[in-house]
Amino acid sequence: TVEQFLQLWLEESAKHSVRSSTFRSYEQLVRIHLVPTIGRIKLSKLRPQDVQRLLNHKLSEGLSPASVVKLRAVLRRALTVAVRWDLVPRNVATLIDPPAVSKTRITPLTPSQIKILLQAVAGHRLEALYTLAVCTGMRQGEILGLTWADIDLDTGALHIRRALQNGSFTELKTERS
Numbered sequence: 296t297v298e299q300f301l302q303l304w305l306e307e308s309a310k311h312s313v314r315s316s317t318f319r320s321y322e323q324l325v326r327i328h329l330v331p332t333i334g335r336i337k338l339s340k341l342r343p344q345d346v347q348r349l350l351n352h353k354l355s356e357g358l359s360p361a362s363v364v365k366l367r368a369v370l371r372r373a374l375t376v377a378v379r380w381d382l383v384p385r386n387v388a389t390l391i392d393p394p395a396v397s398k399t400r401i402t403p404l405t406p407s408q409i410k411i412l413l414q415a416v417a418g419h420r421l422e423a424l425y426t427l428a429v430c431t432g433m434r435q436g437e438i439l440g441l442t443w444a445d446i447d448l449d450t451g452a453l454h455i456r457r458a459l460q461n462g463s464f465t466e467l468k469t470e471r472s
Contacts, residue, residue, distance in 0.1 A: 297341055298334030300382065301325045304373045316460050324369045328353060338382055343390040346370065350394065360394040367393050404429065436460050 302325075309321050332349050333341065346367070353363050371388035378386050404412065409429050416425045427438050436458035445454045457464045 296334060297336050297338050298330045300338045300377060301329060301334070301373055304376050308376050309373075314465065315463075316465065319461070320365075321369050324366055325373075328358075328366050329370060338377065341374075341383070341387055343387045346388050346391045350391065354394060360396045364393045364396055367391065434458065440464055 305318070305322055305325060310318055313321070329349070332352060333345055336345060349370075350363050350367060353366060354360065358366075367388055371386060374383065374386040374388050377383045412429065413422075413426060416422045419425075424438055427433055428435070431453070433455065437455050439459035440455070440457040441453070445456055446452075447454070455467065457466055459465075
C-alpha cells in the first residue's frame, strides 16, 4: 500500500538523506495528511487522479496552498524513490500541478518605526536580540544560535555558524550561508 511504502521510504531513504528537522516535517505530513487520505491505495494502483483528489481535499479542509505544495513535494520525492526502487513505472505526483501560492508582500519597518521599536525594548532583557534583528537582518534562529565565540570585539565582526531550530542547534545549510 501507499502507507507501507511511505513508512519504508521514511526509514530507509528520507531519514538518512535530509536534516532531522526536515525528516520530522516529512514524517508529520505523511502521518497526518498522506496516510489517512491515500494510504490504503495499493502503490501500483495510485493514479494522478488520486493525487489531484488529495490536493483538492486538503485545500477544501482549509490547508493553505503553501502547505499543499509541500505535501505534494513530499509525495513527489517519495514516489521518485519508488520509481528508482522499481516499485512503480512512473511518478504520478509529477503529473499534477501544485496549487498556486500567492506571494506575501513583506513590508519592512520604516526607520521611524525601528526607532519606536528600539525605544520600546530599551532596558528589556531581549533588547540586544531586537537590536541585532533590525540592524543586521539576521533570522531569529541565527540570532538564537550565536555564542560568545561568534563575536570578535576587536574587529567588530559577528560570525553566523549555526542556528537554533526546534530546540537544537543545526549547522548552516551551505558554507556560503
